[in-house]
Amino acid sequence: MIETPCRDVPLQEWTAALAAARSEGFDFFDWLTAVDETDAPESPGFDLVCHLMNSSTGQSSHGALARVLVRTRVPNGQSAASATGLWSGAAWHERETHEMFGIDFEGFDDGTGLGLRPLLLPNGFDGTPLRKSFVLAARASKAWPGAKEPGESSEGGEGSPAHTEKPGRRKIAPPGVPDSTWGPR
Amino acid sequence: MRVELPMPRVGPGNDDAPRPIKVVLNWGRRYSLWVFNFGLACCAIEFIAASMARHDFIRLGVIPFAPGPRQADLMVVSGTVTDKMAPAIRRLYDQMPEPKYVISFGACSNSGGPYWDSYCVTKGVDQLIPVDVYVPGCPPRPEALLQGIIRLQEKIASETLSTKAIRAKYAGSRRAAAGEVTRPLVARPHPTRPQVTRPQVTRPHVTDRDTGGELS
Ligand code: SF4
Numbered sequence: 002m003i004e005t006p007c008r009d010v011p012l013q014e015w016t017a018a019l020a021a022a023r024s025e026g027f028d029f030f031d032w033l034t035a036v037d038e039t040d041a042p043e044s045p046g047f048d049l050v051c052h053l054m055n056s057s058t059g060q061s062s063h064g065a066l067a068r069v070l071v072r073t074r075v076p077n078g079q080s081a082a083s084a085t086g087l088w089s090g091a092a093w094h095e096r097e098t099h100e101m102f103g104i105d106f107e108g109f110d111d112g113t114g115l116g117l118r119p120l121l122l123p124n125g126f127d128g129t130p131l132r133k134s135f136v137l138a139a140r141a142s143k144a145w146p147g148a149k150e151p152g153e154s155s156e157g158g159e160g161s162p163a164h165t166e167k168p169g170r171r172k173i174a175p176p177g178v179p180d181s182t183w184g185p186r
Numbered sequence: 187m188r189v190e191l192p193m194p195r196v197g198p199g200n201d202d203a204p205r206p207i208k209v210v211l212n213w214g215r216r217y218s219l220w221v222f223n224f225g226l227a228c229c230a231i232e233f234i235a236a237s238m239a240r241h242d243f244i245r246l247g248v249i250p251f252a253p254g255p256r257q258a259d260l261m262v263v264s265g266t267v268t269d270k271m272a273p274a275i276r277r278l279y280d281q282m283p284e285p286k287y288v289i290s291f292g293a294c295s296n297s298g299g300p301y302w303d304s305y306c307v308t309k310g311v312d313q314l315i316p317v318d319v320y321v322p323g324c325p326p327r328p329e330a331l332l333q334g335i336i337r338l339q340e341k342i343a344s345e346t347l348s349t350k351a352i353r354a355k356y357a358g359s360r361r362a363a364a365g366e367v368t369r370p371l372v373a374r375p376h377p378t379r380p381q382v383t384r385p386q387v388t389r390p391h392v393t394d395r396d397t398g399g400e401l402s
Contacts, residue, residue, distance in 0.1 A: 122306070123270040130305040137303050146302065177303070 005052070007070040015073050016082040019051060023087055027053035027069050030088035033095065035102040037133045037176075039077055046076040047102055051084065080105035096120040103129035133176035141179045208346065215259070215285070216342040217247030219335075222258035222282070224275060226265025229292035229325040233264040236328035246335050255281040260338070261315075262331075264291035266301055267308040279315045287342070289334050290317045293324040300324065 010018040036048040055067040075081050083106035084091040092111035098104055100119045109117050119126065128135055174180060221243075223233055236243050237250045244250070252258035255278040267275060279288070290311050293299030301307040311317060318341060321334040 121270075126269075128305075135305070137305060139298075139303055139309065146297075 005068050005070050007072055009072050009074075012073050012075055012079070012081060015049070015071075016084060016087065018071050018073075019053075019084055019087055022053050022069055022071060026055045026057060027067070029054040029056040029066075030084075030090050031068070033084065033091055033098060035075070035098050035104055035131075037102065037131065038074070039133060044074055044076070046074045046079075047104055049073050049075050049081055049098070049104065075104055080107050082107050083109040085110050093120060100126075101129060101131035103132065135177060136179045137177040140177065212343050212345060216339040219248045219260040219287070219338075220252040220258045221248050221250055221260045221262055222252045222255055222278075223250070224261055224263045224265075224278070226263070226267060226271065227294060229264035229294065232325040232328055233262055233291060233331060236331045241328040241332060243332060243335060246332065246339070248335055255279070256283065258282050259285070260287045260289065262289045262291050263295040263311045263317075264325075266294040266299070267311045267314070268306050269308055270306065272308050272314055275311065276314050285345075287318045287338055288315055289319045289321060289331070289338060291321045291331060291334070292326055293322065296320050296322060 008018060008022070031052040031054055033049070033051045036050060038048050039045045049072065051071045053069050053071065059066040073081070081104060083095060085095065085106075086108065089111070092109070095106045095109055096111075096117055097120050099106065099117045100122050106117060122130070221237075223230065223237075225233060235241060237248075248260065255261070259282070261279060261282060263275065279286070288311075290296050294301060294307070295311040298304070298307050298309040302309060308314065319334045319338045321330050323330055326334075
């Protein structure tokens with residue numbers, strides 16, 4: 002598999018880089034999303050990623066479209082420029098990225114004048130669920146009822162991780178699992 | 187226009203019916219279950235498999251598929267119930283005539299299943315509607331659904347369907363009223379760009395008997 006080429010650009014040049022890619026022939030907007038890199042050692046923030054394709058390629062016998070990823074790092078709290086001026090179809094993707102990661106897009110315009118508003122989440126949903134800092138409500142109210150291996154029980158019976166785990170192993174809670182400050186569960 | 191229709195139910199005559207008549211009523215009821223498939227995810231495929239020739243639940247008297255919830259006796263919720271879908275499930279359940287039965291098919295609709303952790307998945311459809319039979323598995327095999335149907339039929343056979351019993355089952359065990367999980371339908375955003383005008387469709391309003399709320 003050929004890895005898709007990725008162009009890392011500074012935040013100020015986000016739309017300029019997208020426009021440049023578009024004028025090179027990458028005229029098909031595939032998707033736009035973000036990756037939570039707030040725990041990265043240097044310049045923490047969110048990676049804003051956009052996948053573009055060249056719709057005039059792909060006529061050859063093996064038929065693959067040329068594609069490119071454009072990526073920038075948005076520090077927490079800052080906003081990015083909107084791509085809706087280049088592709089109207091970016092509106093849904095930016096609304097989704099906004100509700101899931103809490104990233105604002107300046108100059109967002111989908112023709113309705115309603116601005117960035119939730120797209121997929123149910124009405125009245127609080128928070129940005131795809132951020133690593135988002136605590137899962139189910140975990141906060143109740144211990145996880147599952148088990149990682151068949152035969153394990155969550156009650157801490159024979160063969161449960163509590164008995165088999167090496168004592169020195171550092172426990173890293175996965176993102177979303179509430180830590181001890183949430184109280185015992 | 188507002189149409190006020192009572193919820194169809196087995197009349198009070200059933201209370202006084204002699205035992206043999208009750209047996210006949212229950213027998214008729216258990217072998218003519220018009221099923222309404224609430225297929226939401228991968229489990230729906232297994233449900234469909236159970237309705238096809240190899241497993242064929244029609245031989246158990248389960249008739250696929252009711253044209254809509256108003257013609258159905260049995261709702262099979264198969265798949266992942268999300269918080270966004272919850273109002274629709276509750277609304278369609280409320281539209282089914284009584285007596286009505288629900289089979290929860292698969293780990294997801296039983297408890298949230300592999301998505302128990304998720305921010306958007308309901309932790310079991312029984313938080314919204316009363317469930318008669320749970321079928322475990324991820325996904326359960328079609329045979330498991332047949333077993334679940336047989337369980338349900340045993341339940342129906344031993345049922346005394348008086349108006350009081352129906353009240354106890356459907357009104358007493360309500361975890362949520364329809365209004366609590368019902369949100370208004372999404373309105374079209376106000377256009378600032380010129381848009382193609384579509385012909386106006388008017389829909390009759392239907393009143394939900396139990397909450398007095400209006401479903402539109
Ligand atoms: S229980 Fe498993 S198979 Fe069924 S809908 Fe959930 S994930 Fe899919």
